[in-house]
Each structure stands twice: as structure tokens, then as C-alpha cells.
Amino acid sequence: MTSPSDSSWAHLVVASMERRRSDVAFRGHGVVRTHGESRDRAVRFAHALTARGVGPGSRVALVVEDRADAVEAYLGVGLTGATAVHVNDRLAGPEIAGILDRADASVVCATAGHLERVADLLRGSGTPLIALGLPSSEDLAASGSTMVPDALAEPDRPGIVGFTSGTTGTPKGVVHTHRNLARIVRHMPAHDGLRWGSRCGFTGTLAFVAGVWGVVLPHLYVGGEISFLAGLDPERWVDAMIRERTNFTYAPTPLMRAFAAEVRRRPAVLEQLDGVLHSGSLADRDTVADLVDAIGPRYVETYGMTETGAPVTATVPDDWRPGSGADDPYASAGRPVPIASVTVVGRDGASVPSGETGEIVVRSETLFEGYLGDPGATAEALPDGALRTGDLGALDDAGYLYVRGRLKDMIVTGGMNVYPAEVEQVLALGDGVAEVAVFGVSHPRWGETVTAAVVPRPGAVVDPSALETLVRSRLASYKKPTAIHVVESLPRTASLKVQKDELRKRFDAS
Template sequence: MRFLARVAARVPDRTAVRHGSVTRTYAELFDHAARFAGVLAARGLRPGDRVALMFDNRVEALECYLGCLLGGFTAVHVNDRLRPPEVAAVLDDARPALFVSSTTDADLVVDKGFAGLLDSATPLPAVVTPADTPGIVGYTSGTTGTPKGVVHTYANLARIVRHMPVHYGLRPGSRCAFTGTFSFVAGIWGVLLPHLFLGGEVSFMAGLPADEWVDRMVAERSQFTYVPSPLAPAFTAEVRRRPEVLASLTGVLHSASALRPEVMADLVAVVGDRFVETWGMTETGAPVTATVPGDWGPDCAADDVHASTGRPVHLASVRVVSPSGDDLPPGGTGELLVSSETLFAGYHDRPQETAEVLRDGWLHTGDVGRVDAAGYVYITDRLKDMVVTGGMNVYPAEVERVLATMPGVAEVAVFGVPSERWGETLVAAVVPAPGATVTADGVAGYCRERLASYKKPTDVMVVDQLPRNAALKVRKPVLREAYLSR
């Protein structure tokens, strides 16, 4: 991650990042990152020690991540949308030497006194870090709802950062309208670091309505942006109304959750071959598949390009296998396996779970899909129950454990259903206790107090009993079909 020093030396006065009225030049960003590394060293931390970071959207968050990477530390990403028990579970698993946060009690709270802390710190020179040192650990829930730390080494982060500009079509100096937040670890290594690597400018725009978002892009001559699924229709309408934004915009990315084919087609009709659709996951680091400009023309050989995630990128390969592990021919539906130069090193302190998904160099993704004759990949389902809502992974087992403690709930099963706004949303099938009444508002409120808001069910289906198979496992497809046919 020493590229920051090189860029700061080459263009010290260029704006690197802006958030409202707060800006940092490359010289300032590098200095603040080096001083934060100095703060960690002064507290007795040594290269390789883990530092947990939990931040809302702010420039200081970026400075802390960069400081960790400059100093050879391991940054442990903690989603700031998690509730205290969830944060505690991550910290218990990661066992960091220091917890730094902007939103809760921590060993070091980044607030208005952060500038003074940096002013009194001695900048730490960039450390030459062994390639296999964990650089960032991003947490994702397991199939049982317990957090797992996805480890990406310094060497792999370097590969990811150098790879991203290729399929995003980024040029040196690219100006990014960053609509992501620090809730998503992939936004750090997938968007922020690559733009800084290119000497670009990152402008935080998360949470803006589509009209203000486009206004800002016009004013700042943004060249790249990310379109979350819920905002895709409003963004499309706004760009159609204000086509002048296309004078500078060269890349429009969508990923992380399903976008309905007709919504994607409408967006492509407005932005053209600037649009990029990708598929990947925390474990793959960089995307595994991506569309390219030629995919949006009439000569595209895909079965249905607007339903696909593109073809494998140049660093990755994709296989489709049957339950017995045999490769399936084009069009066959099975589990998607991935081989990539940017795969994670494993789950933190979980060798058995690592071995279960990484076999002979192939990541068993748990996603079900197919590859057509032209090589385009389609995601059709998941082997496990994970639900992707608004780009955030939610495991029903975690929500079920919480709802099992709710007064009035005798039994519960949580599953995902399609949502026009979020891609998917959660529904709770509840067997009420005798004499109890369970409502959607009550379930949502109970979960909101104990889980991140995006994990709450948005509807409730009251049932007399949960359908089960011979092994007494709940048949969630039956529940899903019953809910959708109501």
C-alpha cells in the first residue's frame, strides 16, 4: 500500500477526497494516515497486530484504514450498522489489539478531538510488510449466523487494487462519486483504494436523493459512480432528465444484489455502454464476472445479457457443477465454483470452514446458476438460505435466533422473497403461542432493537405449523411459495 506515498509525492496538492465541506489533498491524506499509524505504534502496537475499525461515513475513516495499511497493521472491518451484541461477536472472534470507532464506546473514539490526536503524533514511516500478512479482515455471517472473518493479505489487496481499474474502465485521475458507505468492506478495496492508486478524487455522496446525486456529479464532473439497486429507477429517471451528466461520466457500476432485467435494460438505455454489471463476494476480493461495453450492443451472444452478470474476468474462471461435483455442460444449472487470483486467504481462525469452501484451488460459492454457450454467467438461487437485501448479506438463522426469544412466538422460520426496491426482503413465518397475536410491526420493532435494521423482516405470515420434511427440517420453499401465492 506504499502507492499513497508515491501519489502524494507526485501530486501533493491534488484533492484526494471530499465529504461536504471537508477535503484532503494527497499530501494531507498521506500525512494524516502516517500520523494515525504513529498513534497506533505509540500505543504499543506492532506490525501485524489487528485493529478493529467501525465507522460511519467520514474522511477520518479512510485515514484510519490507510494508516493501518501504511503501518503494516491488520485492519478488521466492523459494520457500523451492527447492534452492540453483533459488534461484540465480531470483536470476540477477531480479538483486536485496539478498537477504533466513531459511533460507540471503544478504545479510541474518533470524534472532534481526532485532529488534535494526529497533531501530537509522530508520523510513522511506511512499513515494508510481508506479503502474506493479513491486510484487511472483512466480516461476513456464516450459515449459522455467526460472524466469519474473511482474510485478505497485503499481497492480495495489491492485486485487487491493480485489477479493479481494468473492468471498471478507470483512467488515471478518475473522479468518483462514491455512493457506498463504510458499512461495506468491499467498497474500501474495490472503489476507494483503486481511485487513490490512480491519483483520483473520491467524493462521498452516500444517502443523497437521485436529483442531488446527479447535481453533484454535474458540478464535480464525476467520471465514475455506483448505483445501488434501490436507487436504480430514480437514478435512471434523473439521468434521462439531465443528460449533461453523461458528458463526464464514463463508468456506472452495479453489483452486490439482483437488479431486475427490465430495470437494468432501462438503465442501459440511458447510460449506454458506460454500464458495468459484476458478480463477486467478500471471499473473492475482486469481482469474478463483469460485463464489457460490447455486451450492450445488438451483436451480444448472451442468452439474456440483462439477466446475466457478464463473463469471467481475466483473473478468474467459473465452473458449474452437479451435486456430485461433476462439471455441467453450458446451460446446466448447479453450484458455481470460482478460481481467481484474488481469492481470500481463508477465514480468520477457522481452518475447517476454510477447507469446506476452498478445495483444490476452487471456491465453492454456495450460489446456484448456469453459464450459457457464450460464457455469460447467471445467478439463479443459493444453496443456502442467505438473503441479499439492498446489497447486505442476511442469514435467516441469525434472525430466527432473535425472534425465538420474542414473547408470543412459538416457532419461526425466516426466508427471502423478491423485492422491487431491495432485490430481496425477509419474511417471517410465525407460529404464535396460544392466545398471542404477532404483527409485522411488532416483529420489525423487536428485531430493530437487537439487529441491524436491514436484517429485520418486513412482513409476517402467521401459520398454524411450520412444514417439515422427514428429517424435521423446515421446508422453506413451501413457505415461500405459500407466501408468494397469497
């Protein structure tokens, strides 16, 4: 008998979907599909790929929108034993071309909205392009055998490759094996507190690979439902959640306060709601406190990255009740989950005392295998089997993690270390401030000096001198920005991370 650890992640998921055949799996964009329908479509697609020579050792790149067809394609690729190469569909054409070139895929799949530009990128390459979600007469998932292919003989082959954001250079391909992805899918329901049959109001997007293996696949594994809600304003988001009796949703950082206000206006949304997840970017503590005030202990904050597969820390409901052991639960990312351990180290690699900032180092059962075609970067990231994250953070006496930003973004001014996240938290309290980024620029005397870019709220006017006074009243003088620039928007990557290198180039006079 084949155990789950001997199967691909896709075998694990489709077996669960078979048990919930008549229940809805997907809603959105005019499509409602049951688990049985989507399970069968995934299996048929797998057979169609196999007939085209796709199997273990093959790579299939996917450039997809938020559609049921896209998830079914991922499942189909997984069932063949091939490697699914995730391509963020928000990237520009040259960026997609670069990833496709590095992926060396034998087949590329694209949903309707991306067919034309992907076809242009592939012209002359000889690489086949498969269209997803076409009319049934041309749909590879519409007919054929629904017998699930045999489980994998080699589950330690690459299962999914997801590329990093590339904020400081070329994105790296993060490799997770079929076995590890199955481990992630089995772990996530406990991590996020998903009930059997959980209904997810998915405000995230398949553009980010963590949304695939961290939210969508675990919901299918528990027989749940995915409703595609990305792009909705908080009023329509809550409308859908009330109508669909949503149990779980994701709160994007820019919408947290507006979502909290909408919940207070229509508390009926809380009747079925079990959890609201936030992750992926730092939110200031007052925004977190505001959302927790509105939704109570349903809030879940996590810390992780593409390389960790699953998050490695998380808050729990008791963190939002009196008696939490955290120094400041609203500023923390929770404590390590059972499958992971977290330490904070100094430049010498030794652990630093609690409360002191250093680099976050992670060990976890779901760590990635390595970077695609880059053994040097793999060895640098995993020197002893633990992941050097490149993130700065601190642990308190109770083991709660506080993320301070990226190691590369730390500012050294006059020999003193300044952690941008600490200054950003204070500036976010200023009148009229919607977004803020703190970074260092060169200085002839101090080496670097603290600088900030601030985006005002709509209709508001930001006073830089008042913000400087605010920082001076709360932080040491050397942490105060010597320049605050008011800008219309912050430059971001396709995964919405702020590009501080771009801000340095714009505002560094040297």
C-alpha cells in the first residue's frame, strides 16, 4: 500500500476531493465547480500531459489568473510527477521571459488573459503552449480517463518551483519536492485552524506561489471551498463573505483598517468566521490592534517565506486575550509552530540575548530543497541545514518573534544600527500617513543617514517637520530621519514588496 509520504502532493489532494465530490470546490468569475468536477478535470489534464510526453523530470511552467482551471492545471502537473514552475502573472513580459528561459520548461500553460503575450514570448522557441479554460471542444480537461495515475516512485523530485520577489537582483527559483509539498498541505489546516469543509474567501491571488500551496491546496485537502475575491473593495468583500458564510479569509495589509471598519458596520460576517490571516508584509501595531478589536481572537499573524514553505511562527487565539506572554502581541509574529524552531544570531553566528536584534535563522520540517540551478546560493542560504533568512528580528523572553526588516536594509549611521521597521512603526502613527518606507542614503560624515518616503492618505496633507518631532519624542535622536520625502506611491515588486533600492537611487544625492 502507498503511504501519503510516497505520493505526490497532488495525489494527496485529489484523494480528499474524491471524498467530497458533491460539495462546491470553487466559486468566482462565473464558474461554480464541485470537488468531483474539478478532481476529474485535473485527472484528465494529467493524462493529456502524459500523452504529450510530460512526466517525472519534465518542467511545466504556468502563467495563470485566479481561476479554477489554473488550480486544476497545477493538480494535473503534480499527478504526472512533473515539476510545476510557478510564474507570477503580474510580472512584465521581459521578467516572465527571463523565468521561462531559466525554467527550461517542456510545456507552458496559460489562462485566456495571458495567452497572447505568452505566445509572443514563446514565438520561435519551439516550446508548446497549452491554453487553459477554453471552450469544451478544445479543453484538455473536458474529456478522457478519470482514473488517477499511479503514485510517484520518486517523491523527492522537485514538485513546485516558486520564484522569489527579486527585490535586490534576479529572482531565485525555490524548489520544493513533492514529498515536502505534501507535508505542507497536511500541516497548514492545523496551522490556520481550518475546519473540515472550510469556506475560504480568497482575497489573495495565485500570482503568489504561497497562495497556491499555503491556502488553496490545504482548503481542497480539507474538502473546503475557494471563492476568488481578489480585487474587491471591503464592502463587496464582506458582502460575499456574508452571502457565502465564509469561515476563513486573508487580510491584505492595505485593506486591514477598512476591513475592520466594515466588520464593525456589519458584524453578521463574524457569525461563521473562524480565522483572518495576515502575512507577507509588516503591518504597524496600531493597525493590527484595530483589526483585533473588530474581529477578536480570530486574527492570525504569521511569519514565513517562499523558502520555508509553511510559516514558521504564528499567533494563537490566547495571544489576543488578557495574560498573553508576549512583550507586545500586536507587534509580534507569534511563536514558532511545532514543526519549526527560530533563533536570532549576531554577525558571529552566535545566538543573541532576548530583546536584541539579529538575523533570523530557521529550522523547519518544510524547508525548501535549494535554489534552481544555483548551488552557490543554496549553500549560502543553508550553510548547516538551517535557513539564514536575511531578515532581522528579535525574540522576547517568552519566545515571540518581532520582525525588524531585511538585514540588507539595516542602516548604520555613525556606527549605530537603525532598524527601518522600528522607525516605520512610529511614522505610521503620524497625521495623514497612509504608507511609509525608511531607508538609508550615503552621508559624508556618518556613512549613512536615515531617510523616509511617506505616502499621504487621500485628501490629507503630511507635515514632515511634525513627523520628525514625533520620531524624536519616541526614539533615540540618531534614529530620526534627516529627510522625509512626500511621494505619491512607493515602488513595489510584482509581489507588492517595497523596493527600497529604488528609493535609495531616487533620493541618494551621491
